[in-house]
Amino acid sequence: xxxxxxxxxxxxxxxxxxxxxxxxxxxxxxxxxxxxxxxxxxxxxxxxxxxxxxxxxxxxxxxxxxxxxxxxxxxxxxxxxxxxxxxxxxxxxxxxxxxxxxxxxxxxxxxxxxxxxxxxxxxxxxxxxxxxxxxxxxxxxxxxxxxxxxxxxxxxxxxxxxxxxxxxxxxxxxxxxxxxxxxxxxxxxxxxxxxxxxxxxxxxxxxxxxxxxxxxxxxxxxxxxxxxxxxxxxxxxxxxxxxxxxxxxxxxxxxxxxxxxxxxxxxxxxxxxxxxxxxxxxxxxxxxxxxxxxxxxxxxxxxxxxxxxxxxxxxxxxxxxxxxxxxxxx
Numbered sequence: 431x432x433x434x435x436x437x438x439x440x441x442x443x444x445x446x447x448x449x450x451x452x453x454x455x456x457x458x459x460x461x462x463x464x465x466x467x468x469x470x471x472x473x474x475x476x477x478x479x480x481x482x483x484x485x486x487x488x489x490x491x492x493x494x495x496x497x498x499x500x501x502x503x504x505x506x507x508x509x510x511x512x513x514x515x516x517x518x519x520x521x522x523x524x525x526x527x528x529x530x531x532x533x534x535x536x537x538x539x540x541x542x543x544x545x546x547x548x549x550x551x552x553x554x555x556x557x558x559x560x561x562x563x564x565x566x567x568x569x570x571x572x573x574x575x576x577x578x579x580x581x582x583x584x585x586x587x588x589x590x591x592x593x594x595x596x597x598x599x600x601x602x603x604x605x606x607x608x609x610x611x612x613x614x615x616x617x618x619x620x621x622x623x624x625x626x627x628x629x630x631x632x633x634x635x636x637x638x639x640x641x642x643x644x645x646x647x648x649x650x651x652x653x654x655x656x657x658x659x660x661x662x663x664x665x666x667x668x669x670x671x672x673x674x675x676x677x678x679x680x681x682x683x684x685x686x687x688x689x690x691x692x693x694x695x696x697x698x699x700x701x702x703x704x705x706x707x708x709x710x711x712x713x714x715x716x717x718x719x720x721x722x723x724x725x726x727x728x729x730x731x732x733x734x735x736x737x738x739x740x741x742x743x744x745x746x747x748x749x750x751x752x753x754x755x756x757x758x759x760x
Contacts, residue, residue, distance in 0.1 A: 432497040434489050437465070437510045439533040441638050442524075444606070445515030446596060448549040449541035450623045455513040457631050461643055464511050465503035472500045473587070476516035480526040488526060509640070519589065519596075521606040528610060535638050536610055540740065541620035542751040543597035543733050544726065548718055550596060556655055558667030559585045563660055565718075566725050569593055584668040586682070594732065600739025607743065617744055656714035663712055666705055676701055 441464070443454045452470070459466045474496045480488055501510065510531075517524060518538060527534055551568050554560035561582045562568040572594045574580040581588045590596070607615060616637040623630045627648035635642040657663040669677040721729075730752045741748045 431493055432501045432503060433493055434497065434530050436497075436503055436508070437531060438508045439531045439535065440510040440512060440527065441535050441537065442517055442527070443511070443513035443515075443537045443539065445518035445538065446540060446546065446599060447515045447590070448546050448553060449539035450618065450620045451513055451515055451539045453623060453627065454537055454539055454618065454634065455511070456647075457634055458511045458513075458638075460645065461635075461640055462506055463509050463640060465501055465507035465509065466511050467500040468502070469500065471514040471516075472496065472512055473514045473516050474500070474512075475523050475527060476514060476520045479523055481523070483526075485529065488529060492526075492530060509638075516587065516589065518602050518606060521602065521609045524606075524610055534610075534614065536606065536615045537634060537637070538603065538606065538615060538617045539620065539623070540599055540603075540617060543599065543737070544721070544729055544751065546620075547593050547597055547729070548721065550590070550593065552656060552718055554590055555660060556657055556663065556667075557586075558664040559587070559590060561660065561664065566722065569725065569729075582664075582668075584664070584670065586668065597729075597733055598736050600736040600743065603740060603743055619748075656716045656718075658712050658714050662708065666709055666712075677705060 441458060443451050443458070445451060455466075455470055458464050478495070480491065483491065497510075503510075517536075524536075547569070548565045551560060551565040555563065559582065560568060562571060562580075568591070571580050572592060575588065575591050576594075581591065585591065603617070616634065618630055618634070631645070631648065632642055666677055667679070667682070674683070734752060737748055737751050
């Protein structure tokens with residue numbers, strides 16, 4: 431079994447969603463010193479409060495449930511990576527990480543929230559977690575979802591549907607700094623990543639204490655896609671429990687199932703090939719709908735104090751986000 435002592439430290443890419451975290455994860459994935467998890471976003475430390483465990487209990491549980499389930503390090507890979515965006519929103523739970531690997535580093539991706547939120551909605555529709563087809567209606571449902579209503583039955587993590595919380599960058603960034611220490615954190619702004627990916631790659635490598643590996647692929651990863659039929663996408667991405675072993679993607683199963691419960695699906699090869707063809711057919715390249723002026727104004731009012739707080743924390747004026755053009759949404 432993979433042990434805690436096999437890793438000198440971890441590098442965590444901790445969100446926010448739709449802010450370039452997939453591109454940042456690709457920076458790490460190809461490095462010879464980095465052990466990358468079997469799924470990009472295990473979300474383990476956001477789903478398990480381990481703070482009250484003794485040191486021995488913590489080590490044993492993390493080796494059994496996290497390292498043993500998600501990691502297969504190769505020789506020379508002494509640094510782990512975990513790119514779970516949910517860690518930004520539950521920073522207190524990362525105290526357990528620092529008990530195990532005190533030299534860990536945290537890379538935080540942020541983006542103009544007026545473009546991030548519609549992009550997040552589009553992604554949640556694509557993966558089957560969101561059943562409300564338009565962002566304005568999904569935004570209007572936030573209060574219901576905060577009260578536990580209008581939650582899709584097979585949503586993998588209802589917290590993602592709280593669009594109001596997803597954009598509270600200032601609040602959560604401040605909490606993260608206070609838990610893990612500002613010196614362990616590097617903030618990457620999406621606009622900087624888009625404008626100079628090679629420069630940001632070098633910046634991330636320097637921060638993580640890693641030697642940069644020559645590379646030429648700095649293109650954007652996981653651009654937003656729409657769907658033709660939401661019901662079909664949901665069936666294939668978030669199937670009912672009775673069909674989960676036959677239809678769910680392998681990465682989704684690996685993230686949600688316990689290690690001993692992972693199904694062996696050699697008998698469903700034809701079904702899975704048909705599933706992939708249906709997913710390709712159902713993908714839509716239609717551009718996102720622009721935000722109406724009234725909704726943009728509502729979002730600006732909601733986000734103003736958060737953006738001002740981020741500006742203060744980073745000593746960088748980001749208030750131009752309040753006048754962002756939705757055409758930059760992807």
